[in-house]
Structures are given as C-alpha cells and as structure tokens.
Amino acid sequence: MSHPGTVFCMVTTTLTSTYDFAEHNQPDCVVMAASFADCAEFELLDTLFRILGIGCVLMADDPGMVLSSLSSKAREHVIFVTDQHDSRALLDAVRAASQRKSDTSNPPSRAESKTQFDPQKVVLIGASTGGIDALLKTTQSFGTTCPPTLIVQHTGGSFAASLIRLLDGATQAKVEQAQDGMPLKPGHIYLPPGDMAHLCLHKGAAPRMSLQAGPPVSGHRPSVDALFTSAVPIAKNIVAALLTGMGRDGARGMTALREAGATTIGQDQATSVVYGMPRIAKELGGVEQELPLPKIGPALLSACAARLRA
Known part of the structure; x- marks a missing residue:
C-alpha cells in the first residue's frame, strides 16, 4: 500500500516499453528525453497519456526545436524542462504534470445506429x-x-x-x-x-x-x-x-x-x-x-x- 508523498520510479529505455508500462500501470507522470518526441511513435504514446491522464515531462535544451514536431494537443499536454541539472525545476514540472486530467473528448458513442448499411460497402x-x-x-x-x-x-x-x-x-x-x-x-x-x-x-x-x-x-x-x-x-x-x-x-x-x-x-x-x-x-x-x-x-x-x- 502506498503512502502520501511516496514516490515509485520505473526506468524504461524504449518507447515500446514505455507504452506497455504506462498502459498497464498508469503512472502519474512520465519523464522523457525530448529526442523521443521526434519519433513518429510518440504521437501514439502521447495520445495514451492524455486518455489516461498521465503527465509528460520532456527534458529539452531547446523546446522550440521539439514543438514543431508535436501536434497541437501534444503541445498543450507536455511540460518542458530546459535545465536538466535544476532538480527544483524538474520536481515542479513533475508535480504539475501529475495533475493532468484524462482526456475525455473522444468517448465512444453508446447509442447504436439504426441505419441499415449496404452489405456490399x-x-x-x-x-x-x-x-x-x-x-x-x-x-x-x-x-x-x-x-x-x-x-x-x-x-x-x-x-x-x-x-x-x-x-x-x-x-x-x-x-x-x-x-x-x-x-x-x-x-x-x-x-x-x-x-x-x-x-x-x-x-x-x-x-x-x-x-x-x-x-x-x-x-x-x-x-x-x-x-x-x-x-x-x-x-x-x-x-x-x-x-x-x-x-x-x-x-x-x-x-x-x-x-x-x-x-x-x-x-x-x-x-x-x-x-x-x-x-x-x-x-x-x-x-x-x-x-x-x-x-x-x-x-x-x-x-x-x-x-x-x-
């Protein structure tokens, strides 16, 4: 059982392992090197984070170089830390990111369509x-x-x-x-x-x-x-x-x-x-x-x- 203020850390080394861990364990926050955001797979990872309410902190020397590769929703979701040696800035970013709420903008429609579809289509x-x-x-x-x-x-x-x-x-x-x-x-x-x-x-x-x-x-x-x-x-x-x-x-x-x-x-x-x-x-x-x-x-x-x- 966890206690208030307790922090559990898990280190992953690839986007695939990060996705699998996040999907099954739903951590409060994930801290990543900003270089991962240049990968096409990051879009899927960030979408999962937003749906589950998982915060994301990207450590980048120049956030401007990273922003151009992110979707508008990802830009609103991630938090950047520019000084990787500033532990206070990193802690503040993790705290802020951990307060992210799940993205419920895409709920499945529960009303079954009464439309009859052409079976050939x-x-x-x-x-x-x-x-x-x-x-x-x-x-x-x-x-x-x-x-x-x-x-x-x-x-x-x-x-x-x-x-x-x-x-x-x-x-x-x-x-x-x-x-x-x-x-x-x-x-x-x-x-x-x-x-x-x-x-x-x-x-x-x-x-x-x-x-x-x-x-x-x-x-x-x-x-x-x-x-x-x-x-x-x-x-x-x-x-x-x-x-x-x-x-x-x-x-x-x-x-x-x-x-x-x-x-x-x-x-x-x-x-x-x-x-x-x-x-x-x-x-x-x-x-x-x-x-x-x-x-x-x-x-x-x-x-x-x-x-x-x-």
Missing part, C-alpha cells in the same frame, strides 16, 4: 501525422453493425498492437489485427499487424483481406496507396477517407478510386495537423468531398447506408 481510411486523434474521432460513431473498415495509419511496426488496443477502446466496433485471407465482417475495423506487409483487398466472390510483402509504396509499408489501389476493381462499393498526414501517400490511390466510381472524402486544412496527404489528393482530383474532421465519421457511414426501394 467497405470503408477504407488512410492517415499519418496527427492521425491517431483523427482516427479516434472518426471511428467513435462506428457501431456493431458498421460497414467493414480497413485502416492504414503510419506508425512503427512495434506499435501496431498498441494502436489496435487504443482504437478498440474508443468505439463499439471490434478493432482487430488483419490476417491474410480473412473475410470482411460488419462491425469490424481492421489494421495491419505491423510494417512487414501491405494491407490490401483481394477481389473475389466476397472481398477478403490480403497481406502482401514487398517494398514500401509511396515511401511507406504498409501504404495507404497500396490499400486504395487494391480496391479499384470494386471501387463502386468503396467509401474512402484520407485524413491528416505529411507527404502524398494515399493521394494517387484515392484519385484512382474516385475515377473508378468510389465515394472519396478528404480532411480539410483547418482541422488537419498536417494538410499534406489530403491536399495532394484534392489537387489530383481525388477528393469528391472535403470535410472538417468531426463530420467525416458520420459522412462515411451515411455514404454506406442502404438505399431502400420505395
């Missing part, structure tokens, strides 16, 4: 920088009868399982790891198991997932372009969204999907952390409709609604 979503929060917001309205949904988010392979657990706790849909040859089921959201293969759709009597080995596509593995392009043969049954992200992955594939008859949605500039991927898709003509983040989830579900005959 499949939702595809691609995201990168800023995508963790965007995916939490987009999928929170997905329920136990939502269309089968495949997601590619640029995250380090060792964090794939962590991202799946995080999303699974934010939606009533079942979020799980994709497996090669797995059939698509309503009420399920699938993500690739790591960064060793591309998540794709395999056309057949009934579409199935496939995990295809190969080099990076558009600079990434798994690649949004690989997923989107694989779905072109069944484009008329596809509803695709391209969310915030740096670079151009997904832009070419979304354009091909739209040209083949898919419904395509791009996140707008105002709500994107980085207006890169959706911007290029728009410039290429791949975005049928551009929407702010809060409207994308409902729009995806609406586009999949069954058209009932009179």
Whole structure:
C-alpha cells in the first residue's frame, strides 16, 4: 500500500516499453528525453497519456526545436524542462504534470445506429501525422453493425498492437489485427499487424483481406496507396477517407478510386495537423468531398447506408 508523498520510479529505455508500462500501470507522470518526441511513435504514446491522464515531462535544451514536431494537443499536454541539472525545476514540472486530467473528448458513442448499411460497402481510411486523434474521432460513431473498415495509419511496426488496443477502446466496433485471407465482417475495423506487409483487398466472390510483402509504396509499408489501389476493381462499393498526414501517400490511390466510381472524402486544412496527404489528393482530383474532421465519421457511414426501394 502506498503512502502520501511516496514516490515509485520505473526506468524504461524504449518507447515500446514505455507504452506497455504506462498502459498497464498508469503512472502519474512520465519523464522523457525530448529526442523521443521526434519519433513518429510518440504521437501514439502521447495520445495514451492524455486518455489516461498521465503527465509528460520532456527534458529539452531547446523546446522550440521539439514543438514543431508535436501536434497541437501534444503541445498543450507536455511540460518542458530546459535545465536538466535544476532538480527544483524538474520536481515542479513533475508535480504539475501529475495533475493532468484524462482526456475525455473522444468517448465512444453508446447509442447504436439504426441505419441499415449496404452489405456490399467497405470503408477504407488512410492517415499519418496527427492521425491517431483523427482516427479516434472518426471511428467513435462506428457501431456493431458498421460497414467493414480497413485502416492504414503510419506508425512503427512495434506499435501496431498498441494502436489496435487504443482504437478498440474508443468505439463499439471490434478493432482487430488483419490476417491474410480473412473475410470482411460488419462491425469490424481492421489494421495491419505491423510494417512487414501491405494491407490490401483481394477481389473475389466476397472481398477478403490480403497481406502482401514487398517494398514500401509511396515511401511507406504498409501504404495507404497500396490499400486504395487494391480496391479499384470494386471501387463502386468503396467509401474512402484520407485524413491528416505529411507527404502524398494515399493521394494517387484515392484519385484512382474516385475515377473508378468510389465515394472519396478528404480532411480539410483547418482541422488537419498536417494538410499534406489530403491536399495532394484534392489537387489530383481525388477528393469528391472535403470535410472538417468531426463530420467525416458520420459522412462515411451515411455514404454506406442502404438505399431502400420505395
């Protein structure tokens, strides 16, 4: 049993071990070298911290160099210590960070949708920088009868399982790891198991997932372009969204999907952390409709609604 004023310390050396410890032990505060914030995986880690109310102190000689790589929510959440030899400043920062409250801005919707969905429809979503929060917001309205949904988010392979657990706790849909040859089921959201293969759709009597080995596509593995392009043969049954992200992955594939008859949605500039991927898709003509983040989830579900005959 702990006593007031008692401090327990745990030292971890990697982002993966830090995530696992934080997820299972929920410490009051985590102190990290600011260099970790430059890693793409830090976005997922900080999201977990905010959801669980875990404070984060970054030790940085120059916070300005670090801020540019953080999302707006991360900038509000972390506390910087610039003098690593000032024990009083570090203690004050830890105390302040330990008072952080959990982020309840993304609670799962508990009201099951009464919408009947077209059983042929499949939702595809691609995201990168800023995508963790965007995916939490987009999928929170997905329920136990939502269309089968495949997601590619640029995250380090060792964090794939962590991202799946995080999303699974934010939606009533079942979020799980994709497996090669797995059939698509309503009420399920699938993500690739790591960064060793591309998540794709395999056309057949009934579409199935496939995990295809190969080099990076558009600079990434798994690649949004690989997923989107694989779905072109069944484009008329596809509803695709391209969310915030740096670079151009997904832009070419979304354009091909739209040209083949898919419904395509791009996140707008105002709500994107980085207006890169959706911007290029728009410039290429791949975005049928551009929407702010809060409207994308409902729009995806609406586009999949069954058209009932009179």
